[in-house]
Amino acid sequence: MHDRILPSREAEQRRRVAPLRISLGAAVTALALSTLAPARGETPESPPDTMAERVRACAPCHGAVGEGTKDPYFPRLAGKPAGYLHNQLLAFRNGRRHYPPMNYLLEFLPEAYLKEMADHFAGLNPPLPPPSPPTVGDDILAHGRTLVTQGDASRNIPACTSCHGSTLTGMEPGIPGLLGLRPSYISAQLGGWRYGTRTALAPDCMQAVAARLTEGDVTAIAAWLSSRPAPAERRPPPRGSYALPFACGSQAH
Numbered sequence: 017m018h019d020r021i022l023p024s025r026e027a028e029q030r031r032r033v034a035p036l037r038i039s040l041g042a043a044v045t046a047l048a049l050s051t052l053a054p055a056r057g058e059t060p061e062s063p064p065d066t067m068a069e070r071v072r073a074c075a076p077c078h079g080a081v082g083e084g085t086k087d088p089y090f091p092r093l094a095g096k097p098a099g100y101l102h103n104q105l106l107a108f109r110n111g112r113r114h115y116p117p118m119n120y121l122l123e124f125l126p127e128a129y130l131k132e133m134a135d136h137f138a139g140l141n142p143p144l145p146p147p148s149p150p151t152v153g154d155d156i157l158a159h160g161r162t163l164v165t166q167g168d169a170s171r172n173i174p175a176c177t178s179c180h181g182s183t184l185t186g187m188e189p190g191i192p193g194l195l196g197l198r199p200s201y202i203s204a205q206l207g208g209w210r211y212g213t214r215t216a217l218a219p220d221c222m223q224a225v226a227a228r229l230t231e232g233d234v235t236a237i238a239a240w241l242s243s244r245p246a247p248a249e250r251r252p253p254p255r256g257s258y259a260l261p262f263a264c265g266s267q268a269h
């Protein structure tokens with residue numbers, strides 16, 4: 017199982033990174049320019065240090081307003097809880113989460129800068145993409161639905177809704193919603209936790225959950241979640257709107 021997932025994930029990353037080298041080069045240059053721009057007294061050659069300049073480097077992969085792109089592996093950023101986005105930027109910068117272009121891009125950015133970018137994307141709210149038509153049979157979709165909405169007590173798997181919310185929109189400050197994500201992205205993230213390439217602050221509750229899932233569970237969950245229509249209210253509710261079944265280190269700030 018291990019052998020099958022990791023090489024294919026790495027191969028996928030290599031495949032996706034290679035054609036991006038040129039645009040990433042341009043992106044890094046744009047970011048470096050904006051980082052180095054003087055706070056005042058800009059010359060015509062140095063762009064002002066505005067948020068629009070800072071996030072220009074992100075647009076090729078995350079969309080102009082963080083809405084995501086056609087690439088099924090590049091996640092949407094817009095409207096996710098600010099604390100969640102901030103935690104992810106820190107995780108990429110500090111190596112708790114791995115994706116080489118992101119690790120490289122954020123390597124030297126100060127924490128305050130990352131927080132401002134997180135707040136920026138959290139405040140945007142373009143519509144969610146249309147649901148992905150399921151490519152699996154009804155029995156697999158039903159299995160995904162059961163795991164997400166009820167869990168499986170016999171295997172100690174909690175319902176995903178117990179933390180991600182009954183409408184799957186997440187909760188402030190750091191629990192992301194699970195709708196509007198594509199199946200390959202969801203599978204890769206759950207795989208990352210199962211195999212330790214994605215970790216969150218301890219206690220890493222998602223690692224505990226993902227470790228209990230089989231590959232078949234992950235496929236079913238990814239297919240069902242990505243087939244769901246957008247909820248009417250997409251914003252994550254405020255902190256403390258419901259109690260989590262067990263602690264997540266990422267929520268303690």
Ligand code: HEC
Binds near residue numbers: 047071092102204
């Ligand atoms: C070369 C493409 C690329 C560029 C440029 C890029 N990203 Fe990413 N980003 C990704 C990919 C792919 C992922 C998912 C990686 C993974 O977990 O395997 C990601 C993940 C993220 C996440 C976590 C999303 C989530 O839901 O967990 C955040 C936040 C993020 N990027 C912010 C940014 C910001 C801010 C910039 C600009 C400074 C940026 N990214 C530039 C490709 C890119």
Ligand code: HEC
Binds near residue numbers: 103190225
């Ligand atoms: C005990 C609470 C808890 C439970 C139960 C839980 N999650 Fe999570 N989940 C979290 C937290 C907290 C995060 C954010 C972790 C971080 O900061 O990286 C998260 C993040 C995620 C992400 C990453 C989203 C993104 O944009 O990258 C996915 C996917 C996910 N969870 C899926 C699930 C699924 C599927 C289940 C049910 C099988 C589940 N979660 C159950 C707390 C939980």
